[in-house]
Amino acid sequence: MPEDIGTIADSTQLTHILMHELIHYKRKDLWFNSLWILSIGLHWYNPFVWLSLRKMKVDQEVACDSSVLEALGEHEARSYGMTLLMLSRLFSRQFSPLINLSHFGDGKHEAKRRIMMIAKFKKDSYKLSAAAILFVLVLSSILLTNATDARKGTESAVAAQATNLGLDLYPIYNDSFRWFHSLGRALDFPKYAFKVPDYLPEGYRFENVLYYRNFTRPNDADLIDVASITFVANFGQKNEQTIEIKASKGNGNLLEHNQLRGAHFQRANETPKYRQEAVTISDVKGILFTDKRRYKQRPETGKSFYWQDGGVSYAIDYYSEHMSQDELAKMVQSFVFPQQVQHVRYDGEGNSFPLYDEEDLLAAKNVLGFKVKIPLELYGLQLSGSIMLRAGDQNTGYAFRQATDALWTTYSAPNDSSSYDINDTLLLYQSKDPLFNASELSLTRKLELGGVEITAYEDNNHVYFPSGTEVNFPYYLWKQDDVYYTAVFSGIDKQKYQEDSLNAIISTSGQ
Template sequence: MDILIRSFLWVFHASITASIAALLIILISKLFDKHISIRLQHALWIIVVIKLIIPIEFQSNLSLFNLLHERQNNSSNIENRNTVKNITYAAADFLREGKAQQKHTAKNQISQGAQSKKENAREYIITNAWKIASCIWIGGFFIAVAFLLVVKYKFKGKNSNLEEVKDLEIVKLFNKCKNEAKINKYIPVYTCDNFESPCILGIVKPKIYIPRYIISENNFKQLYHILLHELVHYKRRDLIYNFLAVFAVILHWFNPIIWFCMKRMKLQRECVCDAYVLEIIGEEQAEEYGMTLINFSKLMSINKRPQLVAFFETKNQIRGRIKMIKKFKKGSYKMSVVAVLCCVLASGAVLTTSVSAKGMKLDNAAAVTSSNGLSIKSENNKFLIDAPVKVYDNLKKAEEITGFKIKVPDYLPANYEVWRGFKVVKVSDKDNYLKVYLRDKQEGGLFSFQASKVNLEECLSHGAENVIKMYQSQTSDTTKDSKNGKIQISKEKINLSGINGTSITVKIIDPELPRFADVRKYFVWQNDGMYYGIEYNYGIQVDGEIPKDSVIPQSEVEKIISSLKYIKDIKNVNYSVQTEVSPKVEALSIYDKEDLKRAKEFLGFDFKFPLSINKDITIDSSGVAPSEDSDIKNGKINYQLNTRYNAKAEQVLFTQEKSSKSYDYTKKTVKPINIGDKEVFKQETYKKSKTNEQLKEYIYTWKEDGFYCKLSTAESNGNPDKIAKEFINSKLIN
């Protein structure tokens, strides 16, 4: 087991480091495709293959992974990079130190008798995890080897009666091809019915196989191209490269990046072979050679034997080869001195390991592995706008943001639908809960459904406090205490439809109107470790009496709570959001980068999205909504982006839209000024503050490339021209 674990750790380390190198090669190839020859690109892939299959490593300051290691040390807050670094380098160290390190670890455990049970349990789990992973890996390796052996056995059985080509004209043509390729070795050519594509097989004793239908066509020009192509594969030692690539895939079968890269290497190998053939036959025959590929690609299906170096591949690969043939110029196959130096440098960067890795310990890998189960909640820093209540139009996205698996009702009363999206309500920095309003689209009745990982009573109390804050924001006296009897919560254990739960009543008293109270009743229960709740009764209590028309019948509540299912299993309820099209209702709220992409689809242009202007002006909320000039009745909707910023006194509103209607009207009535490099139209107006005071407000309108902007800011926020200039100079999203 010791040897197995060490072997797997080496493979795991090689797989990760080679994957990084491969992805960099792909990036470089994309960026400098016109400047890097196809032969050099294939040579770089050979270096990756060597990295995958040869266990020997040398430490070097030239190593690519040394550079990555230094970067990670300087950026310790980037958790994902550290994870890769620690695991891969720890694996390398384990291989170097072997059992000696295990003994050292054992001594440390003896000397540290006060080590906690939690730490011991963690190490036990990690050790066993490596053992299990090693067994799975070696099992997959032997299955892949067995599969290839079966393929080879069947191949021999099907082709035991092959006929060697004896036709004098074909033999003469083949000898001509050998002379042009400068090959002296005896290589027989066989014809058969079991092959769909020409190919060459056998590293020690190579043989060329040609389908019988190709021979029977007597098209010697095409046959010349085919035979020369297969001989060039032998000349270039492509059979060896192919074998090494197949072995690398078998060894690293668990890594999809390696599969992708070896497939890409195979395509480039064919392109390099084509280039060599064109170098021999001349640039003037490139068109005829390309037609050979096209004609035969129409006649044959795809050959999927993994060990073959085939003349024809998939349609996409044929397309890539034709593209290379069209661009071919005489001499382009040759490797320049610069290209050779690039290969040498790439070998030094990829095949060596980091000097810095020497000091890493295996227990670092354990620590990383044990903390690798990141929940979605730990990714809160991904939010551009971390609003206390986030509204989504997609239930799966809302579930993803909450960070836990959610069940929802598979039954709703007749005519009920989701109303205005799925709300993810933030209770603390770590916890939030899902809230969904469900509305009777005919009668207008409304109730809500909640799901939470923490006790829902805390969530309901949090929601009640938010209502109190709303009351206070609507009064002139903001100094009143919001906790003096304004929230009253009572509980009662009940059983509905065989489900034990709690009836919770939350009473919110308006401090301005003590006779009136906002009363909400919930049934809260647990299911698979989660808390769920239904707000089945709500209304305004006047002197202790709640209107009866706000009650959902108990029979309906019982059906709802009995129908909970995970989202993927829902069959009877449509949880798509019917968006209300109105300038007052946002079609999309923006919280993260994914939302920015969707906003661009709505708007049709790249827009500005500064997260802050200065320490006093920071983003509060943003959303896409229909603009006021939309013809909603006739379905002609123009969208605009409304972004609000918190400031010293009053919020700053920044609007961007494609429609020029507002800009054109302003341009006719206001004289322009210059701010930055823009012609800006500045207006002064007045508005009422929250305390009914008159506030001077400035509105700036200007034109960008393909869209129009409007900015509103109060005088009390600071120098308005300076604020406007910051928005004007802000960059577009990319």
């Protein structure tokens, strides 16, 4: 195990990681992987072999997650999910080394699907799924493709779903987790009253707001409800710096839930790897936590100032190398309720934002200047998320940085789908100007659906979406009613399934 992981993770997270890896060992996954590597060497020219390998690895992770959760029990499901999130954040950082934990740290999309499974976990509910996964692995090794059942549904059913805006436009998020591009939009979702800083050190600007709930004990005994605000300097650069403000209420606290940058919670029999001291900053009495751990990839010193005010616990997470004590004092002194802010901008102007309901949909249409297509279902694939991508935003770190505003909707296979693999995904982009440069893609074919000419490409050089395998996702580009559309399919390799989804999109009316 890499030294940095042992330093960053606490004892509970290390237990989760080791259990996950031991399940891989018990299942003999590494031995099976070596056979797959051999098949790749023999059939490197066959794209189905590469696709099968990618899907096999995802299925391995889901099976291991379910086995670990069966051993841990439902009360540890949330904690295990937080470990997965911690590793995902770590691997996504530019300073992180290339770490191989038998694929424990997966891509963002795969991690999202695994976390959804963890959130819905009930003991004994995944034993059949694990057996089914094993069956699929054996079948895949023989056929080198994925068997799927005939799909159900009609275009009229899709059209009916498309006009129903009563459902959430970002269904994978709920009251347990949401993110917002502006403080005003966050306040539209009821929560306890909390204060925010009206002073920021030079160079910092508001990035986003996160709402989330966390608990580690049965029956939500230590549940905390957290509002986290991130401020960023040098966004997107190697020297990017962040300050996080957290407000929380509940039976637990931020220290016990490992939510403080300056202190990683230790169990009773462990020696704390942080220093805490009672201090008074700008007439506010609190505790200053200082992380005593050191590791090569993060030389800065993590600190957290923690205090209580009006029944709400607050924390300022920062690195001492990035903010002086004088700046900390000014920030602490400036805390006011959102309606009283005068000096810090929280409007998120020009930043990307998620679509949760009709209000966000209207805002997106005002930005784009045209009616958008946002069906809730596309032939068995369900809408899982919608984001209004703003060109040049300062609050998202997606690998694809588009040059024009675009609506990005994601469609995923439901967990109980008999027609799609768990990792099958459709990405749909809509914009006023071309989003992708066709000259940088490789033409594969042309087709016509519903009187609309569509051109299919592959991103052989991975210009837009870097890939860890040689599988090239098909890109379908077309123009309809002066709007440019791009559909990218991941895992959905049958052209009939792709064309059915495309036809449904084309036939859907804008709204």
